[in-house]
Amino acid sequence: MPGAALYIHIPFCEKRCLYCDFYTVAGVAERIPDYVLALQREIALRAEENFWQRQQFETIFFGGGTPSLLSPAQLAEILEACFASFNFSSTPEITLETNPGTIDNTQLARYRTIGVNRLSIGVQSFDENELQLLDRIHSPEQARAAVVGARYAGFKNVSIDLIFALPNQTQKRWRENLQQAVELSPNHISAYNLTIETGTPLDFAIRKGKISPLTEEEEREMYEFTMNFLAQHGYCQYEISNFAQPGYEARHNIKYWDGSAYLGLGASAHSFDGRRRFWNVANLRKYLELTSGGALAEESGEDLTAQQKRFEFAFLGLRQTRGLDLQEFQRRFRMPFERAFNGIVQELEHDGLLERENDFLRLSKEGIFLCDEICARLEG
Ligand code: SF4
Structure with missing residues (x-):
């Protein structure tokens, strides 16, 4: 890891x-x-x-x-x-x-x-x-x-x-x-x-x-x-x-x-352990009270569903100019990217918003301007 x-x-x-x-x-x-x-x-x-x-x-x-x-x-x-x-x-x-x-x-x-x-x-x-x-x-x-x-x-x-x-x-x-x-x-x-x-x-x-x-x-x-x-x-x-x-x-x-684990410390900080996302209270007074009592100041968290994990990987990969690593997607999620986002990827490619090079899928020149819209379409 x-x-x-x-x-x-x-x-x-x-x-x-x-x-x-x-x-x-x-x-x-x-x-x-x-x-x-x-x-x-x-x-x-x-x-x-x-x-x-x-x-x-x-x-x-x-x-x-x-x-x-x-x-x-x-x-x-x-x-x-x-x-x-x-x-x-x-x-x-x-x-x-x-x-x-x-x-x-x-x-x-x-x-x-x-x-x-x-x-x-x-x-x-x-x-x-x-x-x-x-x-x-x-x-x-x-x-x-x-x-x-x-x-x-x-x-x-x-x-x-x-x-x-x-x-x-x-x-x-x-x-x-x-x-x-x-x-x-x-x-x-x-x-x-x-x-x-x-x-x-x-x-x-x-x-x-x-x-x-x-x-x-x-x-x-x-x-x-x-x-x-x-x-x-x-x-x-x-x-x-x-x-x-x-x-x-x-x-x-x-x-x-790239989906690595991160630990967030301090008021309002978010963390991710590869499975669960959780965050601290966004309130200075509460943060100080909880920690001074020897407790963590975690407010809440959520386990990511399989589809959320696939979407996050896609969304974060596409924001990078090198693109989304399709082989890594297959390795992590045991399915091809196209199957996970049934039909949408083909549509986006057809519209000229996504393009492939070797095993990477990335935003086209036009797609870069429409990143949010593309991600919303992938999210469904
Ligand atoms: S209030 Fe201004 S200086 Fe403070 S975090 Fe926001 S943008 Fe930065």
Whole structure:
């Protein structure tokens, strides 16, 4: 079985961004020390479980929220607890998500010394007006300084996140964003099409007519430009929203997509043991209460049905540009892919949305734009 992944959710943020629907809490930084202790308790409890004891972890990802609100000393405590409790491969990828508004060069250098070897910087945009619209706490200068500072601190693996199709964003402005990104030469770029999540302030603003989203055609033009532009600048697209210089694909994300087990720690974190998916309470107070009483903060879980497992494998495989491994599908599920999704695969191929090469099935050039629709058709 391939190695496992460890995800650690840090829910604290200075301020909520307009579009965000992650589980985060703003303005309660005084709870961070309790949270660090709670994570250590949760690590100890999970390490007693046979399944997680048997795993070899290959990645650790501090996500959020804003993990860079934790001091290097606090992150070091969590890392030490992980290394003392679980088995790791010899060179695990250790990623820290950072907000450019919360870091300086000294802090970056200390993150490097405690063992973080990959920085994921939440730039989102290099445009002042766009950052203000999104309610981000940082400026374009801080975003650029974070990438430069990461290199200065010795990080050899730096990723940035960008969002396109922002309200009022012109094609020209998005292209300028991409141009600035490649000039900084990060090793990895995640470029996400803005999603309007229900219940977010962005969703309310759109419903009230205060903000207008872009049209599908405008989004598509931006996405198409992104794929071509990043390819020309040496970034290989390996997933719908992810582009990397050769050898810098995110090992942690690939674990999610190839069906590996992952353990999620912290409030709202999700886990998967190959059979069952389960998740922690998305409530800081409850999480702290439960863990301080010596209990796990698991809220609920579900055993995946055989059809759910087949669909997940298909959906996650198709999101990757190398495609879905048909032989691996047959090996895992003891049936050909075509039989599992009776008739639909042929239809999608006939419509020119899926294409085959050797033993891989992948989205065609047209299919990439319709990934969600294709997955909905497969799900039935
Ligand atoms: S900093 Fe990130 S996690 Fe926090 S509110 Fe903004 S988008 Fe959400």
